[in-house]
Amino acid sequence: MKRHERKPKDTEQPLTNPINREEPADEEQLEAISSWRDTFRRLRKNRFAVAGLIIIIFFLILGLVAPLLTSYSFQEQNLANRLQPPSGEHWMGTDDLGRDIFTRIAYGARVSLQVGFFAVTGALVFGTLLGIIAGYFGRWVDMIISRVFDILLAFPSILLAIAIVAILGASLQNALIAIAIINIPIFGRIVRSRVISLREEEYIMAARAQGMKNGRIIFRHILPNSITPIIVQSTLGFGTAILEAAALGFLGLGAQPPTPEWGQMLASSREFIQLAPWTLLMPGLSIMLVVLGFNLIGDGLRDILDPKMRN
């Protein structure tokens, strides 16, 4: 019980040099700093994630420099050259209207990545907002928002997308809106559960005790601490959105011809599967690769950003 006999005079001693008296933060804790650089360093060690990243970068570049890679136009028809097999002149052959498939794949990468980006952004913004409101305010607000999420999730997502496109009219833009809407509850639920667990954290209570307003607590304290699952879901959602856009395109509800959208390309060459399999193989392979790429990165990020997986 020595410490209770200590007179206030002694307090000056530890106070002037408190740092040396207390044990420094140990190495393990310093290691756990989650900075972007640190995340990237660990991402590089994950081979699958690196493979995914390479695939995505490949398609990104392909889309960006498409006009430089080919002298053909993605919509100019050349009926004399229909259904040519891959050759030096047409790397991936031509389709039923004599268009160069490689050119259409490259321009299609633009479409798909754009669809993925905007659909995910839309779903992310609205899903996160609704999730935060539901999780933070709870009670009847949570009740209403969560039930709406449940309703949206109860439908098979593609069915819901078809219904939304049917209402809005078939176009790439409306397909994009539909995909964003069906992905809102996925983000919303992740954010909601994260907010509910964070709300009980002592530093959130501390923020309230300091006299901060709800807006500040949400945007300065809760949101930055729930960013990790949002990033992971965005990456995975990218792949899903592209797949859904392709499905809608295939059904004739998304991009309309002559837009070089991969799903729509698949649909229009469906009947030539035996005669000219490359017309289906190429867009099909592209969809698969891009979706695979995003899933690999997403899985990798989930492992990396999960504090329990660190060692």
Next chain:
Amino acid sequence: MQNPILKVEGLKKYYDIKGGPLGIKVGEVKAVDDVSFSVMEGEILGIVGESGCGKSTTGKSILRLVEPTEGKVVFNDKDITNLNNNEMRKLRRDMQIIFQDPYASLNPRHTVEKIIGEPLLVHGMKSAKERIERIRELLEVVGLSPYHAKRYPHQFSGGQRQRIGIARALANNPKLVICDEPVSALDVSIQSQILNLMEKLKDEFNLTYIFIAHDLSVVKHISDRIGVMYLGRMVELTNKDSLYDNPKHPYTQALLSAVPLPDPDLRRDRIILKGDVPSPANPPSGCAFHTRCPYASDICKEVRPEFKSVEDNHFVACHLYG
């Protein structure tokens, strides 16, 4: 004589227990059950009790971090129980809290500068230059260095983190600070440093503390008056000396007899309580302590003892002193 800075009257906090698929209320946990006391300006009021007895909930209810179910909290002659959010936010400048766990109470993504600067910002110190000046000052006051400002909480030890928590609480010159077991998560060697720091700061800034703890020796060291809680109720409240020299409530007596003596040759009769603390969801009738009390009589089972003064400034809730 000093004025009471804080008066708590009949404070209750019940948590509903919901059951069944419809979430119908099937009972309630009486975390804090009718607690009243007042705190004088400039004093340190200790609150002790076993874990789960409602001492932290009491502290948080006073600040309305947990909404009290019933009762009144009067701070500086102003009833704060019905203030709206905005008025309450302004008042938080004067009433602060230091949390138990220095690992959980600091936002891991904020630098120390941001952690200490944020309360300044939200209470109207808009100039970044002024804030930085004040942050430096606060860091020095709590025994850290200005160069720590740019670091993150995980780069500090537990004791240093608690100093950051103290600096944050003091940022806006509060009058009352509720210390919710501020040292129980710390190493014993660090505990005394933090306690001494808190005593020094109290004198320097004219603070009033409500010091919640379960360590009897810590409370004895720091408090002027001490309240003992059992199962959501306050059973005894008096000056430090009369509590330790002349405990009246049988629970306090048992609690104090459990404090180890520093001398191994000294023997003392320990009062060993039988059984466990009853569940606060279903507290015993009458006096909550009657199930374990060695002196319990019939009246204890039926009538809840009043919390009243039996001697000068010595409040006890027990039928033995009726």
